[in-house]
Amino acid sequence: MTQLDEHKKIRVGVLALQGAFSEHIILLNTLPQVSEAVAVRNAQEIAQVDALVIPGGESTTMALIAERSGFWPALQEFVQTRPTWGTCAGMILLSEAVTSGGTLKGDQKLLGGLGISIKRNAFGTQKESFEAGLHVEGLDNAERLFPGVFIRAPVIDEILKPEDVQVVAKLERDYGKTPKGTIVAVRRGHLLGSAFHPELTRDNRMHLFFVKMAQDWIASQSK
Amino acid sequence: MSFATPTNLVPTQNAGALSAASEVPEVASFNVKAGLAQMLKGGVIMDVINVEQALIAEQAGACAVMALERVPADIRKNGGVARMSDPKMIRDIINAVSIPVMAKVRIGHFVEAQIIESLGVDYIDESEVLTPADESNHIAKHEYKVPFVCGAKNLGEALRRINEGAAMIRTKGEAGTGNVVEAVRHCRTVKAEIRKAQLMDDSELFTFAKEIQAPYHLLKETAKLGRLPVVNFAAGGVATPADAALMMQLGCDGVFVGSGIFKSGDPAKRAKAIVQAVTHYKDAKVLAEVSEDLGEAMVGINISELPEDQLYSKRGW
Numbered sequence: 155m156t157q158l159d160e161h162k163k164i165r166v167g168v169l170a171l172q173g174a175f176s177e178h179i180i181l182l183n184t185l186p187q188v189s190e191a192v193a194v195r196n197a198q199e200i201a202q203v204d205a206l207v208i209p210g211g212e213s214t215t216m217a218l219i220a221e222r223s224g225f226w227p228a229l230q231e232f233v234q235t236r237p238t239w240g241t242c243a244g245m246i247l248l249s250e251a252v253t254s255g256g257t258l259k260g261d262q263k264l265l266g267g268l269g270i271s272i273k274r275n276a277f278g279t280q281k282e283s284f285e286a287g288l289h290v291e292g293l294d295n296a297e298r299l300f301p302g303v304f305i306r307a308p309v310i311d312e313i314l315k316p317e318d319v320q321v322v323a324k325l326e327r328d329y330g331k332t333p334k335g336t337i338v339a340v341r342r343g344h345l346l347g348s349a350f351h352p353e354l355t356r357d358n359r360m361h362l363f364f365v366k367m368a369q370d371w372i373a374s375q376s377k
Numbered sequence: 378m379s380f381a382t383p384t385n386l387v388p389t390q391n392a393g394a395l396s397a398a399s400e401v402p403e404v405a406s407f408n409v410k411a412g413l414a415q416m417l418k419g420g421v422i423m424d425v426i427n428v429e430q431a432l433i434a435e436q437a438g439a440c441a442v443m444a445l446e447r448v449p450a451d452i453r454k455n456g457g458v459a460r461m462s463d464p465k466m467i468r469d470i471i472n473a474v475s476i477p478v479m480a481k482v483r484i485g486h487f488v489e490a491q492i493i494e495s496l497g498v499d500y501i502d503e504s505e506v507l508t509p510a511d512e513s514n515h516i517a518k519h520e521y522k523v524p525f526v527c528g529a530k531n532l533g534e535a536l537r538r539i540n541e542g543a544a545m546i547r548t549k550g551e552a553g554t555g556n557v558v559e560a561v562r563h564c565r566t567v568k569a570e571i572r573k574a575q576l577m578d579d580s581e582l583f584t585f586a587k588e589i590q591a592p593y594h595l596l597k598e599t600a601k602l603g604r605l606p607v608v609n610f611a612a613g614g615v616a617t618p619a620d621a622a623l624m625m626q627l628g629c630d631g632v633f634v635g636s637g638i639f640k641s642g643d644p645a646k647r648a649k650a651i652v653q654a655v656t657h658y659k660d661a662k663v664l665a666e667v668s669e670d671l672g673e674a675m676v677g678i679n680i681s682e683l684p685e686d687q688l689y690s691k692r693g694w
Binding site: 170171172173174175176177180181183210211212214215218219223242243278280282283285286287288298299300301302303304305329353355356 | 383400404410417419436476494499522524652655663
């Protein structure tokens with residue numbers, strides 16, 4: 155028995171207000187550790203999942219839809235204590251502050267919790283979007299590069315809580331004006347954030363990484 | 378650059394396969410072009426003609442804006458040749474909002490496309506709403522780093538555009554009419570043709586490809602996926618939250634709203650309502666709530682009353 159088999163399967167929700175949520179659901183459903191991956195659009199649906207993925211899309215759009223449909227408080231409460239992974243726009247929502255690249259600065263609502271500040275659209279506009287391999291800490295077969303898909307991607311500008319934020323991935327080389335070593339994925343306790351889109355690859359190792367992290371977290375809370 | 382089926386658009390057997398990734402970046406690959414369209418799914422893209430409207434759209438929850446000088450309803454009213462917008466106006470909008478900005482170029486006008494690409498626009502719409510610059514050829518779209526969206530009224534047209542490099546498709550509908558009937562027709566036509574293709578064996582597919590003038594390899598991929606092999610939005614005539622939800626329930630991935638918002642009585646309120654309707658498109662209770670008290674919708678046009686030469690959906694080859 156591996157450690158993984160001792161954990162209960164989990165039900166994972168994917169926030170489905172706007173963006174690439176079905177792509178996440180497809181990859182999560184390939185994992186034996188996941189009993190079911192489902193779309194989450196309101197407070198009733200979020201109450202029925204063990205962990206949440208906030209997908210890529212437009213962070214301003216997702217925040218405005220959640221707020222206007224009265225879902226924001228339940229979402230905020232969930233991410234405070236339950237395992238949540240934000241990719242791209244999702245990571246922006248889990249950050250404490252957007253330092254540049256946002257125009258709705260005052261109004262952009264953030265869930266917070268990851269202990270980081272974000273630079274939006276760090277690489278430029280869409281024509282600068284790219285794919286490049288990354289070393290991601292803690293993945294299975296870690297020697298195999300993970301395909302990083304960066305689309306109008308943000309980067310982590312600053313780690314605000316260095317005592318408990320763990321760097322998960324950095325850029326392997328300079329891309330345009332963004333230097334090698336720039337942080338593109340972090341973990342803090344039950345939260346995970348990545349600037350790139352694992353849902354736009356067929357490689358499910360990041361999804362497995364998150365699901366195991368969520369299972370460990372849930373097991374540690376029930377002790 | 379060439380076509381590659383967008384990742385995880387539908388469940389696939391090889392999900393979970395390790396791919397060979399290189400540290401050397403591949404900029405503007407088809408995967409990131411089609412990928413941006415995947416990020417726009419479940420969202421509303423709104424036509425705006427200035428910074429003020431762009432900010433209203435962003436505040437309303439638009440997932441992108443389409444910058445253009447005149448909305449289709451005005452192009453229809455004013456007549457004359459409709460061209461790409463003033464680069465200054467497009468740049469002002471890019472600087473004003475954080476969401477993606479799209480802009481239109483005329484069918485076949487590859488220099489307008491070069492100009493718009495240089496501005497740093499996130500998507501180009503090679504659009505039948507503008508006056509075509511070439512009556513035989515569309516732009517060779519794989520050559521650009523910026524992705525393209527194109528209109529289509531049937532499967533053959535959609536696959537020809539994808540073959541030329543379009544990374545996203547939308548229905549043509551009949552822009553500037555506030556009448557959703559053509560968008561519904563185009564969406565249903567594409568779906569019906571895909572279902573037909575799914576039942577065919579290989580030799581029949583060759584013949585069907587010839588019949589609808591579609592590249593065989595894209596037709597085969599479409600039949601395998603059971604849907605268009607790129608993100609597919611509704612466009613052309615969407616005026617109400619119910620119209621938007623109708624197109625979503627018919628299987629579109631998201632919605633463009635052109636004249637429908639800023640030609641209505643209360644644009645901000647209508648824009649917010651359409652955004653909610655696209656997220657909660659299956660929830661009739663939410664749709665009823667957001668449809669309440671929206672003020673006047675744009676005055677619609679009955680398409681059967683339009684003369685043949687004023688039908689934009691006939692443009693494109």
